[in-house]
Amino acid sequence: MRLTAFTDFGLRALMRLAGEPERLFTTEEIAAEYAISRHHLVKVVRDLAAAGFIETRRGTGGGFRLARPANEISLGEVVRALESRAALVECFRPDGGQCALSPDCRLKGHLARAGDAFLRSLDAIPLSDCAVTSIPCRLKTAVPA
Template sequence: MRLTQFTDFGLRALMRLAGAPDRAFATAELAREFGISRHHLAKVVARLASAGLVRTRRGGGGGLSLARPPEKITLGEVVRLLEADQALVECFATTGGGCTLLPDCRLKGRLARAEIAFLAELDRSTLADCAWKPRTA
């Protein structure tokens, strides 16, 4: 399974927040630290905030922080949230895609079970397990 850049950015941001749970980070600071687009990261942060995974506060002393303890947020929960709009294969899309093999495809069920197993494995780990702090020079 391949994750989107959107999910990659979200996981990185959450892992960083988990590494310093008592501190707030500016989106621009995280984007600089990871060498990624601040604009794209802001979209990811908006999705995480609307799902209640992060808390945002504007102004001085504001920033981004985890809304729940890192040991209460599973990687599977995060991936499900951030990949919600991405079907593993075309026939998994809500429209059914344009697959000419349906309804006789013998692959779809196997892929569905693999996706379930993938997410179940991610449910076994939390952000606390993957908390990240940058190395100091």
């Protein structure tokens, strides 16, 4: 399985929030710590809030933090929420994609079972097991291309 960058950023942000659950974080802060795009992170934060993983506060002194305890959030739950737009393969798309093998494809069922097994294994892992309290300095600065 390959997760999208969107889900990767979401998991990283949640891991950081889990490390200091009472603290409010800003998108600028998380983006700088992980050397990722703030613009992209804003979209991730929006989806995390809509899915009920984080709560946000606007204005001066605002930011975001976990909406519930990290031990009550499973990695599988997060991945399902953030990967809902990304189909594992084209034929899993809501519109069926452009697969020339459908409806006779025998691969689809195997891939569906593998994807389900992957998510079930992540269901057993609480976010609290992955909490991060600080970011190593090497991650704080982007490496020049």
